[in-house]
Amino acid sequence: MMLEAVLKGCSWLRENGRAATATVVLLAVGAVSVKRYVARKNRRKRWTAVGKDLVIVHGLPKGRRTPNLSPFVLTLETYLRLAKIPYQMDYEEPFGPKGQSPWITLNGKEMGDSQLIIEMLGRRFGNDFTAKLTPEQQGAARAFHMMVTEHLAWGFRMWRWVENRGQSMLQEMPRIPLFVQLLMPLKRRKIFKSTYIQGIGRHSPEEIHSIIERDLAAISLYLGYKAFLMGSDPCEVDCALFGSLAQIMWNYPGSPYETMVKVKYPNLKEYVLRVKERLWPDWDQCLRSPK
Ligand SMILES: N[C@@H](CCC(=O)N[C@@H](CS)C(=O)NCC(=O)O)C(=O)O
Incomplete structure (x- = not known):
């Protein structure tokens, strides 16, 4: 029974070579996209569940000589320390809504650009030093x-x-x-x-x-x-x-x-x-x- 099904499948593949390849490729691409979509959704669920007013900074990786290899991520982290705003680093998804690093998640909302983030946090937490x-x-x-x-x-x-x-x-x-x-x-x-x-x-x-x-x-x-x-x-x-x-x-x-x-x-x-x-x-x- 099983052998019969496999043989049937093989003969179908032989007869419909191109269509079969296209189907397999489409299925593989679809599976990868679904996997990435689910992983992305799960990460967001996790970042939203961290608690109120905890800033998640998404950035490029740490260096061996500086806590971050990006000047903009290091800028943002330094500001959060200056303003004593609690934050957590994430390196899983370094590029955010503007396609750049850093970006943040705060209370489930996403925002990009270190300068705009600093200005927003300054207003929100009353920490505008300038x-x-x-x-x-x-x-x-x-x-x-x-x-x-x-x-x-x-x-x-x-x-x-x-x-x-x-x-x-x-x-x-x-x-x-x-x-x-x-x-x-x-x-x-x-x-x-x-x-x-x-x-x-x-x-x-x-x-x-x-x-x-x-x-x-x-x-x-x-x-x-x-x-x-x-x-x-x-x-x-x-x-x-x-x-x-x-x-x-x-x-x-x-x-x-x-x-x-x-x-x-x-x-x-x-x-x-x-x-x-x-x-x-x-x-x-x-x-x-x-x-
Ligand atoms: N104006 C942005 C600049 C950020 C920026 O240039 N980030 C770099 C990493 S250091 C980046 O994401 N580059 C990738 C790209 O621009 O495609 C900010 O202040 O956050």
Whole structure:
């Protein structure tokens, strides 16, 4: 009986070769999609069940030298620590509603973009540190914040993904599946395309180093001997600056920016260490284990 059914199946496959292949492929794709859909739904159920007002930060993986390899994730985590808002990290689904990292789930609602998240949390939990500054300082804080996230970040991205070809970054990541490694050239191409459209990708490496050095020099000058960028207390712009400079200090080995931060403008290095000491007393416990 069984043998008869198998033989019948084989002869049907022989006669309907193409249709059979298409059916098998469709069924396989369908099964994978359903599995992914269910896993996604279950993750969301879990994130909604964590309790009221606990922020789940979804981000790229931890590094061995910094608690996160993304400047934007590190910025958000630093802000949550500054504002003393309880949070939990998730590394299962790093890219969220805007296709970028970080994003958050808060009381079952999803939101993307570190800057918008920080502003929303500031309003919701009454933790807007910049609002306590003088109007002149508020203007300067906004200008520096944008310099860090919309200008410096592009220069740093160029080194990480184009000059260094993502090598230092990849070494810091947990074991990457082979298919992701094979997709890396495409990822680099996509990033290079975005830097070309933004404009920075049209300059030579030397030009970019000099443009970015002028930003770092300006920040170093403005910081001077102050403890934090806007004075004796940290605020939102410090979180963004720390998120970026910490990457340079620990994840950009051999880059011209590492020398700038550590040697040429040493108050930047001292500043990074100061923020780390103040807001990341558990830094070492937040790193990925060397194994
Ligand atoms: N404006 C965003 C920028 C976030 C961002 O660029 N994240 C990077 C990781 S460091 C990313 O997700 N890149 C993937 C992509 O843009 O496709 C924010 O502040 O959150």
